[in-house]
Amino acid sequence: MSWQLAIPLLIVTLAVVAAWFAPHIVGPVLALWVLVSSMVLATLASMVLLLQIAAAGLSEVPFIADVLGWCRAIYGGQHGATPLVGVVAVITLAAMAWRTRSYAREVRLSRDNFTEVEGITIVDVERPVAFAVPGNPGGVVISRSMLDALDKVERRVVLAHENAHLRYHHHAFVHTANSCAAAIPVLTPFARKAVFLTERWADETAAEKVGSRSAVASAIAKVALLPTNQAPLFAQALSGGDVITRYEALESPKRVPRRTTILAAVSTVAIAISATLLQFHQLIDFASHPR
């Protein structure tokens, strides 16, 4: 198998890298779409390439070649990969599937704690928590300590922010991105960025709802600085730095992307789609014309 067969995957990888920078040129909504869709395409393209390597390698095993009705390989690697490489590809694919399933189970377990949430649910815990529980009916869980610490506008900010998560199905973006990262661990920082972008999206939606971006910024800062919101060092919150970035984004003027930058962001996805299709085409091509 020549390395050229990986060229489509390489192109998709470049698109994912480009998508990392999308938040700098377009708003959070489009940036999230571009980022998550290129992550999905990269995962698909990788799986297709691995399938092809697996097929090439395994078809060199005489027994399998006979079953498939393909010609037997005369020397190792004649079909493009040795049987050993094929087995490695199969194991990699299995590991990807297994890790994705474990992630799905983790999400389900976490959600099972909150099946009774319908609409607004107020809980009595010391930590200032507020989060959206997706699903139908779904809703928002807020701790009374959070509500007590906030004034009226800030309460509305929190509610509008969490409501945006529900209304725009942010959990779907987050879980898709996390599933890709479970399958391909190097995508983990990209999944974290996707989570961050859903927060930015919800912040901007809340800002529209209350009619002030700086009101959202100060609500974020206020909750972040509540003494009860301090995490012990060993449990350092990954999104710690994100809070500061969100605050700064809301305090700086809203960026209106130009048409050319929007076009650039959309073309990134278009290129990634074409490359993924090409990768898939190569697999079909290989399966129908065994060398």
Place this chain on the structure above:
Amino acid sequence: MAGRRPIGALENEILGVLWNSDRPMTPSDVLAGLNGELAYTTVMTVLGRLWNKGLVERVRVGRAFAYTSAISEADLSADRMRAALDRSSDSLATMSHFVASLDPATQEQLRALLKKRSK
């Protein structure tokens, strides 16, 4: 892109409208506050549900009820959920939080940023 909103989101939107107002609101006031995006009966139903939960108080105004928010009276949720929240942040790892818990260093950084802005 919004599509149909999940049922659970309605309570939040309507409570958000009530939080925005200083005086008691009738269902039609709430409807006006929502820019008429919902049916009147839906608003009534959701207000009734909020009242059952103790999240709003109501007074009779003519033939209708007028509602105000009443956070301090609200029913607190079941113990099971509270246990999940108390247990650890693991059970919440896959949820979208308004603001995640911060380590002391990040809080310090944010405080410095706020101070710089207020100058």
